[in-house]
Amino acid sequence: MEFPVASSPHLQGDNDIQRVMGQVLLALLPGVAALWWYFGWGVIINLGLAIFTAVFWEWVVMRLRGRDPRPVIADLSGILTACLLAIALPPTLPWWQTMMGTAFAIVVAKQLFGGLGYNPFNPAMAGYALLLVSFPADMTRWLEPSVVSGHSLGLSEAWNAIFSGVAPAAGGWDALTGATPLDHMRTELSREHLIGEIRQSAVWGDFGGRGWEWVANWFLVGGLFLVWRKVISWRIPASMLVALALIAGIFWVIDPDIHPSPAFHLFSGAAIFGAFFIATDPVTASTTPRGQLIYGALIGVLVFVIRTWGGYPDAVAFSVLLMNMAAPTIDYYTQPRVFGDQEKQDE
Amino acid sequence: MSEPAQNPWRTALTAAAVLGFFAILGSALVGLAxxxxxxxxxxxxxxxxxxxxxxxLPKDQYDNPLLQDYLDVSAPNELGTEATRVYRARRQGRPVAVILSPVIARGYSGAIDLIVGIRAGGTLAGVRVLSHKETPGLGDRIDVEKSPWILGFTGKSLDNPPLDRWRVKRDGGEFDQFTGATITPRAVVAAVKKSLLWYRKQGLKLFDRPTPKVESRHE
Amino acid sequence: MSVLLTIVTITLLAAVFGLLLGYASVRFHVEGDPIADQVDALLPQTQCGQCGYAGCRPYAEAIAKGEADINLCAPGGETTMIALADLLGRDPLPLADAEAAAKPKSVARIIETDCIGCTLCLQACPVDAILGAAKQMHTVIEEECTGCELCVPPCPVECIIMVPIKETPETWRWPFPEPSPWIKEAGNG
Amino acid sequence: MAEQPTPIWDFHGGLHVDDRKAPSKASPIREAVIPKRLQLPLQQHIGRHAEPVVRAGDPVLKGQLIARASDYVSANIHAPTSGMVSEIAELPIAHPSGLPALSIMMEADGKDRWAELPEPIPDYQEADPADLRERLRWAGIVGLGGAVFPTSVKTNVTGKQVDTLIINAAECEPYITCDDRLMQEQPAQVIAGADILRHIVGASRILIGIEDNKPEAITALRETIDTRGQRDIELRIVPTKYPSGGEKQLIYLLTGVEVPSHGLPLDVGMVCQNVATAVAVAEAILQGRPLISRVVTVTGQAVAQPGNLQTLIGTPVAELIEQCGGYLPGIHKLIMGGPMMGFGLHSDSVPVAKGSNCFIAATEAESPDPVKPSPCIRCGECVKVCPAQLLPQQLYWYARARDFDKTQDHHLFDCIECGCCAYVCPAHIPLVHYYRFAKTEIWAMEREREKAEHARRRHEFREARLKRLEAERKAKLRKKKEALAKKPASGKDPKKAAIEAAMQRVAAKKAGQEAADPASENEKN
Amino acid sequence: MSEISYRRIVTDGLWHNNQALVALLGLCPLMAVTNSLVNGLGLGLATTAVLLMSNLSVSTIRHWVRAEVRLPVFVLIIASFVTAVELVMHAWFHELYKILGIFIPLIVTNCTIIGRAEAFASRNPVAASGVDAVSIGLGFTAVLSLLGASRELIGQGTLFSGAHLLFGEVARAWELTLNADYPGVLLAILPPGAFMGLGTLIALKNLIDRYFDRRRAELAPAPATEPEQA
Incomplete structure (x- = not known):
């Protein structure tokens, strides 16, 4: 009797890529819900737009490459990219910018390099960087959280704002939008106000901006879920946040009047979201255990450096992209000691 | 394939001669150019x-050789730099305007070099940006190439608008800020205001002092 | 005046460096070409002459001098060409004789009943892999044969044939895994 | 004697897989029927194949030597039963390539008559280890855990100090239970074999490493040890984790000592032997029997009566399956060895060899066909499970790119092919297949390099010889000419002609070069 | 010396061996100055001028220069010409000179120039070297201009902005503006845009080459002739 053959192992675990991506999507839910609560329907519309664009372009590119698009779309990686990008965008960004950023993420940052697994840069952050660099004005115009402005953007308001650029009725853009807490802090510091004075304003909560800090908290919940499910390793988020807190702490201790507290850095901007969902993208991150610690820590340090002295208020996207470039080198120099390797046995 | 053993010094001398010859040619060419x-x-x-x-300041408003009629001043607190050159425009000997170059504002990402023209009466003849490092798309709209915002200074003085309105609108002042960027215009407004204040303090005295001796710059 | 000074300075500098260079070029002249050795080490040493040179060493020297392309070695095939491209920093080229390169590795075998013992093949063999004497039957030592085929044309009775080397469980290599050599791909691959 | 809890050093990585041992574990070892025909491959061990010492038509007796070890690293082969050699030919063997190999085919006469056997050595403790080793060598014993390295070679510890003999009883692969049953049913033989091996290698203690999922075997062994009153034998129970039966992993588990990456257990003063090998050793020394049969697990959802069979080496797998009630409908794959490291058989006409510990007749449900792999997302799952602490995804990357130097930089040859990485890979990449591909490619390149080096030396030698001959010939000629020149010269003309011809040749060559030069120039620019 | 195919030199310089797209030389100025058409064109022409002068002189002296000082002599010649060109631009194209800044002196280090001197001019007669310099230079200029034009167009929606810097005051009117409301994708003007733009151009060239290769293979399987589109 004849049989088909294959290489061992002849058993296969039940893990697959779709499952990995699906769990990350699931973990995004609490954070997205919080965003929706504080910033209204624009968040949801952005998500829809981005997902639609991502699927569309994956389909087109795979067709152009002469391959079956279905498994690629079904592995959820493109949809995850779209979601990560959409979450990072201001909730009233013009529709075409959202679509442009997503298309860039999928076509240029992901598929041009060969698709999932081959992209050297985090596609969502590449798309974000494109938009931020190209349209900095729109990209830095965030709504005030509803707890601050007292107004939550309804579905039709958000729709009009996104698709026709019409400002919401209640007081127009100026009343509803403002600088993000990070931007606000940076601006006020540049006027030589002291942190104590700055924190008097109504926009501040316990750690970061009111509302903002809770969004971060809910992303933290999702992120811890991923760590618990072992979808992501604890090393990158932990080292990134610890490094950020440490370096922020050092400066804060030196002069708390002009350097915000570590808690402010952790709970403002995209630090938590980035630590658990962006920096941990396995394709573009470091993979060796020691490498992950270094990779995460350097992202944390870069976030602080760019936030404090850089040209843009938040820094997670640039930090991650920069470290993406360094990941292969880090991996090379942090190869774990091979079992039985005597030269390195002392370590 | 290699030639028979050569005398190293002979070869070296020939090489030196060739290279030297071309050095003469090359430097002669540069010298001539x-x-x-x-x-x-x-x-x-x-x-x-x-x-x-x-x-x-349009040419028809003055008749002195502007480039030769200047003063070097140092007012780091008011003008943001140790060395500012003050060009003095006169018409038939009477003061018309001074042009300060550069006045430095502290922008979002470093120094913004401005050139500020102030008429003798204390109104602004105009402001331009010489160089800056502001974020493209946000702060760079202070550049006249990108937006006409900077032209809005022309004709303003310390009374118009009143001194406490010399701010951007977000801070309750007169001047527009750009969406997404407040720091840059705020810095420019502040710098212009300070140079006006400095001019008011100095007054027409500026026109009296003689131009320093021209140092030979090229020889 | 300053122009003249510049000219003199630069000329002096040039002369000094010229002296240095000229002296160095004679003093540190390197005989032979280590590159040729490195190239030779990559060649399969079949000595078959299919590249158009008299053997592996001459071909290696020609490559080192830049006179020969790196894609002429048929027995080495693509592997050798790529190794050469890596070594020399040249661009990989398609093999000059893809057909010859695609031929399975073989060894010569003498059909012993036909052999007349003329010793012509003995003289052609570059690695002395054929055993025999005049008027005696010859035989190929299989382990020594490089499969260069140089013994085939001189044989007056055409009794030398090339036999592909059979793959055994010891020499067998695992096939490249993707697309799976064993499982037919479903859908459009 | 109350055993003290001894520390266990957990190794990095590894897996907890469903062990699927129950079906074959339940029933005692059966004696397999003698097949009509046996195929005995000459290569059932690591090293050089054995040389047949019989010819087609020769009658043979059970236990008679039929192929002799041809080298130091090689192993004897004996007739598993009495009968007649029918042919020596290339026959199918159990190998992933599906290629046939030289084997001795014999017809059994059913009488199962023993040949004359050497004397047992019951007082082995007094015997010279070298003599015992010679007996093992005669018996053709090789590592029966699957590595099939000749035991007589492995136990040759000349010049090394060995303090510990490790008996590998951690049968960690799913499905396989042959060692487990062997320990339950023949604990005395196991311990006896272990003690003989200890004597041969001169170790002061024996550590038996066994996984905690084999309680019956543990009890049996413990009782035997207690009965024998051997205090130098220590039974260490390790947690069930794949691949704790890997030699280096087990040694680490038991002693906390890492075997060097390119070294052997011997380098750290240890020798590791499998339980089935120990039993074979006991038989060879205490009964004087060669290795002609072994316990084989036959299992899988597609075989009617899974179990363990004492099987003659050379029995065709098809017959073995037949004795287990034949295939069930849904049979999809036949795997030799465990599901993690074993390989698929092309056909069941192959024989049981010394290293065949298990045959799994699997349905598609229990061992699905590989699916089309997705791209690697560098998730690092493989890094987490690799017991050799490698970076499997980097190895994969380089193997795939055929960058074999880099694979070696990343310690390809420390990979034990345990399959953990491929098991957990969410992209379903056949990682182990890539490593095997890379390894065999590297070996092939190594062979070719050696061959090229050899050819170069022969070629240079030949060139030198020809040169010498030419020089000798010329010298002779010159002498002749000189002899001629002494006589009145008359041959000016031919000399002149020769010079002219040479000059012409040179001129022609120069012209040719000049014509060729600029052409090649343009080619490059 | 055998015959020199001028057509081959020209097609090589402009297309088959285009220094920017094929040889990937001189990328530093290529990336840095191509944020507008005029900048690209300006530096391209300056490079071409240097290339022409250096090729001509190197070719003229090729028989007299000893091997051991060949490179220093070439570098000397090129450096002299670059300095001269820099001075000329400073004098007559002052604003463009200010914009191109450091990249004019950096022409010295443009591998294209020393590369052509070494690979072509030092082995070929003067006329051929001149033709080579012009075609290589124009090929390089074309890529600079194309890249500049596309980046300018995408980045700020204009074309020929700043044309007066190169062509005098009359050219001020040449500036084209697509659409006053065009938001401008700043990325294109910033450094990453240069990389993406160049990558796209290279891809485009490969695509065209492949198309013609395929066409030629379909049309004429007989003799392999030279590529015919210039």
Whole structure:
């Protein structure tokens, strides 16, 4: 009797890529819900737009490459990219910018390099960087959280704002939008106000901006879920946040009047979201255990450096992209000691 | 394939001669080019400077040789830099305006070099940005190439608007800020205001002091 | 005046460096070409002459001098060409004789009943892999044969044939895994 | 004697897989029927194949030597039963390539008559280890855990100090239970074999490493040890984790000592032997029997009566399956060895060899066909499970790119092919297949390099010889000419002609070069 | 010396061996100055001028220069010409000179120039070297201009902005503006845009080459002739 053959192992675990991506999507839910609560329907519309664009372009590119698009779309990686990008965008960004950023993420940052697994840069952050660099004005115009402005953007308001650029009725853009807490802090510091004075304003909560800090908290919940499910390793988020807190702490201790507290850095901007969902993208991150610690820590340090002295208020996207470039080198120099390797046995 | 053993010193001397010969040719070429263009380069430099000044103060408003009538001042607190040159425009000997170059504002990402023209009466003849490092798309709209915002200073003075309205609108003042960027225009407004204040303090005295002796710059 | 000074300075500098270079070029002249050795090490040493040179060493020297392309070695095939491209920093080229390169590795075998013992093949063999004497039957030592085929044309009775080397469980290599050599791909691959 | 809890050093990585041992574990070892025909491959061990010492038509007796070890690293082969050699030919063997190999085919006469056997050595403790080793060598014993390295070679510890003999009883692969049953049913033989091996290698203690999922075997062994009163034998129970039966992993588990990456257990003063090998050793020394049969697990959802069979080496797998009630409908794959490291058989006409510990007749449900792999997302799952602490995804990357130097930089040859990485890979990449591909490619390149080096030396030698001959010939000629020149010269003309011809040749060559030069120039630019 | 195919030199310089797209030389100025058409064109022409002068002189002296000082001599010649060109630009194209800044002196280090001197001019007669310099230079200029034009167009929606810097005051009117409301994708003007733009151009060239290769393979399987589109 004849049989088909294959290489061992002849058993296969039940893990697959779709499952990995699906769990990350699931973990995004609490954070997205919080965003929706504080910033209204624009968040949801952005998500829809981005997902639609991502699927569309994956389909087109795979067709152009002469391959079956279905498994690629079904592995959820493109949809995850779209979601990560959409979450990072201001909730009233013009529709075409959202679509442009997503298309860039999928076509240029992901598929041009060969698709999932081959992209050297985090596609969502590449798309974000494109938009931020190209349209900095729109990209830095965030709504005030509803707890601050007292107004939550309804579905039709958000729709009009996104698709026709019409400002919401209640007081127009100026009343509803403002600088993000990070931007606000940076601006006020540049006027030589002291942190104590700055924190008097109504926009501040316990750690970061009111509302903002809770969004971060809910992303933290999702992120811890991923760590618990072992979808992501604890090393990158932990080292990134610890490094950020440490370096922020050092400066804060030196002069708390002009350097915000570590808690402010952790709970403002995209630090938590980035630590658990962006920096941990396995394709573009470091993979060796020691490498992950270094990779995460350097992202944390870069976030602080760019936030404090850089040209843009938040820094997670640039930090991650920069470290993406360094990941292969880090991996090379942090190869774990091979079992039985005597030269390195002392370590 | 290799030639029979050579005398190293002989080879070395030939090589030195060849290289030396071409060195003479090359440096002669550069020397000639330099002599041929020196005059023209100096003129171009002057014209370029003049164009900058003219953008603020049209040529028909003064009749003195503007480039030769200047003063070097140092007012780091008011003008943001240790060395500012003050060009003095006169018409038939009477003061018309001063042009301060540069006045430095502290922007979002570093120094913004401004050139500020102030008429003798204390109104602004004009403000331009010489160089800056502001974020493209946000702060760079102070550049006249990107937006006409900077032209809005022309004709303003310390009374118009009143001193406490010399701020951007977000801070309750008169001047527009750009969406997404407040720091840059705020810095420019503050710098312009400070130079006006400095001018008010100095007054027409500025026109009395003689131009310092011209140092030989090229020789 | 300053122009003249510049000319003199630069000329002096040039002369000094010229002296240095000229002296160095004679003093540190390197005989032979280590590159040729490195190239030779990559060649399969079949000595078959299919590249158009008299053997592996001459071809290696020609490559080192830049006279020969790197894609002429048929027995080495693509592997050798790529190794050469890596070594020399040249661009990989398609093999000059893809057909010859695609031929399975073989060894010569003498059909012993036909052999007349003329010793012509003995003289052609570059690695002395054929055993025999005049008027005696010859035989190929299989382990020594490089499969160069140089013994085939001289044989007056055409009794030398090339036999592909059979793959055994010891020499067998695992096939490249993707697309799976064993499982037919479903859908459009 | 109350055993003290001894520390266990947990190794990095590894897996907890469903062990699927129950079906074959339940029933005692059966004696397999003698097949009509046996195929005995000459290569059932690591090293050089054995040389047949019989010819087609020769009658043979059970236990008679039929192929002799041809080298130091090689192993004897004996007739598993009495009968007649029918042919020596290339026959199918159990190998992933599906290629046949030289084997001795014999017809059994059913009488199962023993040949004359050497004397047992019951007082082995007094015997010279070298003599015992010679007996093992005669018996053709090789590592029966699957590595099939000749035991007589492995136990040759000349010049090394060995303090510990490790008996590998951690049968960690799913499905396989042959060692487990062997320990339950023949604990005395196991311990006896272990003690003989200890004597041969001169170790002061024996550590038996066994996984905690084999309680019956543990009890049996413990009782035997207690009965024998051997205090130098220590039974260490390790947690069930794949691949704790890997030699280096087990040694680490038991002693906390890492075997060097390119070294052997011997380098750290240890020798590791499998339980089935120990039993074979006991038989060879205490009964004087060669290795002609072994316990084989036959299992899988597609075989009617899974179990363990004492099987003659050379039995065709098809017959073995037949004795287990034949295939069930849904049979999809036949795997030799465990599901993690074993390989698929092309056909069941192959024989049981010394290293065949298990045959799994699997349905598609229990061992699905590989699916089309997705791209690697560098998730690092493989890094987490690799017991050799490698970076499997980097190895994969380089193997795939055929960058074999880099694979070696990343320690390809420390990979034990345990399959953990491929098991957990969410992209379903056949990682182990890539490593095997890379390894065999590297070996092939190594062979070719050696061959090229050899050819170069022969070629240079030949060139030198020809040169010498030419020089000798010329010298002779010159002498002749000189002899001629002494006589009145008359041959000016031919000399002149020769010079002219040479000059012409040179001129022609120069012209040719000049014509060729600029052409090649343009080619490059 | 055998015959020189001028057509081959020209097609090589402009297309088959385009220094920017094929040889990937001189990328530093290529990336840095191509944020507008005029900048690209300006530096391209300056490079071409240097290339022409250096090729001509190297070719003229090729028989007299000893091997051991060949490179220093070439570098000397090129450096002299670059300095001369820099002075000329400073004098007559002052504003463009200010914009191109450091990249004019950096022409010295443009591998294209020393590369052509070494690979072509030092082995070929003067006329051929001149033709080579012009075609290589124009090929390089074309890529600079194309890249500049596309980046300018995408980045700020204009074309020929700043044309007066190169062509005098009359050219001020040449500036084209697509659409006053065009938001401008700043990325294109910033450094990453240069990389993406160049990558796209290279891809485009490969695509065209492949198309013609395929066409030629379909049309004429007989003799392999030279590529015919210039």
């Amino acid at each position: 330099y002599q041929g263009t020196a005059e023209r380069i100096a003129q171009s430099e002057r014209e370029a400077l003049l164009r900058q000044l003219t953008a603020i």
